[in-house]
Amino acid sequence: MTPAARLGAAIDILDRVLSGAAAEQALTSWARASRFAGSGDRAAIRDHVYDALRCLRSFTAMAGAHTPSGRALILGSLRAAGQEPDEFFTGEAYAPLPLSQTERNALSVAPEAGALPEAVALDCPDWLMVPLKDALGENFTHVLQAFRERAPVFLRVNSARADVPAAIEALADDGVEAQPHPLTQTAIEVIGGARRIRNSAAYLSGLVELQDASPQAAVAALPLRRGMKVLDFCAGGGGKTLAMAALCDADYTAHDVAPQRMRDLPERARRAGVAVSIRNGKALIGQRFDLVLLDVPCSGSGTWRRAPDAKWTLTPDRLSDLVKVQAEILDGAVDIVAPSGAIAYMTCSLLDAENREQIDAFIARNPGWHCCAERMFTPIDGGDGFYSALLTRE
Template sequence: MTPAARLSAAIEILDRVLAGAPAEQVLTNWARASRFAGSGDRHAVRDLVYDALRCRRSFAALGGAETGRGLILGGLRSAGVEPETLFTGEGHAPAPLSSADIGQAPTGFAALDIPDWLASQMQQDMGDAFEAVAEALRHRAPVFLRANLARGSRDSAREALAEAGIEAEPHPLSPTALLVTAGARRVSASEPYTGGLVELQDAASQAVVDALPLADGMRVLDYCAGGGGKSLAMAARARVKLFAHDSDPRRMRDLPARAKRAGVKVEVLPGAPSGLFDLVLADAPCSGSGSWRRAPEGKWALTPERLQDLRNIQSEILDKASALVQPRGWFAYATCSLLNAENRDQIDAFLARTDKWSLQRELRLTPIDGADGFYLALLQRIT
C-alpha cells in the first residue's frame, strides 16, 4: 500500500469507529478483508487510527471536522505534513482538499484532548501536573515486559530478549520491569515470551504488585482478576496459595495456560470465593483514565452517568471483597484511574462506613512517572 492508500484505509476505519463500532473489531475486520495489506501496512494503519483517537479533539479542530477524513487531516497538520501531497485523489489516495477541509488551531481543553466536563475535575485532582499528564495521554504508551522471577532474573530475561532481537532496558518503577526500546512487535512470537521468561505487563501494574505485603504461605485472592496478569506476578513473587476470581469467568479462560507457561500455580475459581484470605487484591473496574494511551476510546465514551455507575460498582466491590479478609489480614484496592472520585474518595467513604480497617499505604502513579496511571490503597483489618 502507498502512504496515501494507508490514509484512505484509516479514514474508512475511523468513520466506522466514530459511528460506534469498537476500534479493535473494525481493524480486525479490515485486515481480514484486505488481503493485499502486508504486516507493515496493517501496523501503519493501526497506528494512524489510534493516534487519531488519542488526539480526537485537537485533530478534529485542525482537520475541520470530527470525521475520519478530518482526523487524518488534522494528524498530518499536527505533524507538519502538507496534506496536499497525499490527498490527491489519484489511485487509492483520499480526495483532494476543498474549502470544507479548512481547520484551525485547537484551544483550551481541546488542545489537551480532554473532554470539557472531565477536564476541570482532572485539573483539580492533579493540580500542577494536569497539563503534563493530559499531554502524555495524547501519545503512544511504552511497551513494558515483566521479568518472570519464577523462571529467572531480570538480567537473564534481558539477555534472552537481546538474543531474540528485542532490546529492553530496566525501568525504575519495578525491579521486574523492562522497557522495550526496539523490536516490540517481535515480542509475542519470541522464545522469551513463549517460554515464560517474560510477560507483557505495564510497569505501573508491576509496581502495584511490588507494594503488596506478600509472604510465603499466605492465602491470596485476586478478586477482579481479569486476564490474570497480577495473579501471575503475585505467584512469581512468593510461594502463596493463590486464587483468581472474576465476575466474568470468561476473562480468565487463558489464565491456566499462562500460569503453566510461567511455571506458577493459580487456582481459577469458577464461582464465588469462599473462606477467608490473608490478602485480597481488588483491581476494580474503573474509567481506565490512567491507561487512555492504550485504550483511547474510553476517554470519549466516559460520561458523568457512566462514572457514577462505576463508582457504585467500586463501592460494592470494596464491601464484598474486604469481607473475605481475615483479622489482621490485608486488603488492597486498586484502579487504573487518575480520578480521586474512584480512588481516595472511595477509600474515605469505605472507612467512614466501617471501623474494621486502617489505611496503611497509598500509591499514586501517573503517566509522567513513565508508565500507566494507577492507584493503590493498602488497608489492614484491625478487628
C-alpha cells in the first residue's frame, strides 16, 4: 500500500471508531477484510489511528473542523507534522479523495498549534481538566503532553528464571533491543524490534512478560514474604499474580469475576515456572489471606497513551459507577483478609476520586484500618499512570 492509501484506510477506521466501535475492534475488522495489506501496512495504519485518537481535539481544531471525523483527524495530523495534504489527498489508488473547497477554506482559517486553547492543545476533555489538575498539580501539563505521545514498550524480567542482563541478551538474539529501566529492577524498556517480542525465544520460554513498568514497581513494593497466602482478587489476565510469584515463593490464588479473562494464566504460569491456583467466588468462601491484591476496574486514565479512545468515551456517570464498584470491592475484601493481613489497592487511574478519595472513604467506613503506604506513578516516571495503596488494620 502507498502512504496515501494507508491514510485512506486510517480515515475509514477512524470513522468507525467515532461511530462507537472500539479502536482495536475496528482495526481487527479492517485487517480481516483487507487481506491485501501486509504486516507493515497494518502496523502503519494502526499508528495513524492511535496517533489521531491521542490528539483528537487538537487535530480536529487544526483541520478547521467543529466535530471530529476521519478526514479531519488525518488532515490535522498532516498539518501538525508540517506535511502538505494535497500530496496525499489525490483520490488515486485508494488515496483519500481530493480536498473540497469547504475543507480548503476551513484549513485556511484554522488555528496553529500554539494558538489552541489549553484543553484543546492538551487533548483533554473539558470536564476532566479540574480533576486532573487537582490530582497532578504542577505536573499536569507535562503528563497531559505525554498522553499525546506513544507509550514505551516495557517487559518484566521473570526473576525466577533469569536476570536482566541475561534477558536482554536473549532478546537481542531475536532482534529485540532492550535496556534496563530505573523505575524497578525487573523492568526493561524495548527500544527496537518491539514487533518481534511475541515470537522471541525469551518471551516464549517465559523469561520475559509484557508488563508496564509502573505496575511492576507497585508489585515490587508489596510486603511479600515466603509462605504467605496471597489472593489476586481482580486478576484479569494474571500479570500481577505472575509478577508476585516471580519475586517470592508463596501460596498464590487468582480470581476474577469474569473467569475467561484468566484462560491463558495456567499456560503462562507453566511457562514462567511458577505455581498459581485459580478459584471462583464460591471457592473463596471461608478463606483468609495474608495479602489481598485489588487491581480494581477503573477509568484507565493512566493508560491513555495505550488506549486513547477510552479518554473520549469516559463520562461523569461512568466514573461515578466505577467509584461505586471500587468501594464495594474494597469493603468486600475485609472479610477475606486475615486479622494481621493487608489489602493492596491498585488502579491504572490518575483521578483522586478513584485513588486517595476512595481510600479515605474506605477508612471512614471501616474503623481500625489505615493506609500505611501509597504512591502514584505518572508517565513522568516512564511508565503508565498508576496508583497503589497498602491498607492494614491498626
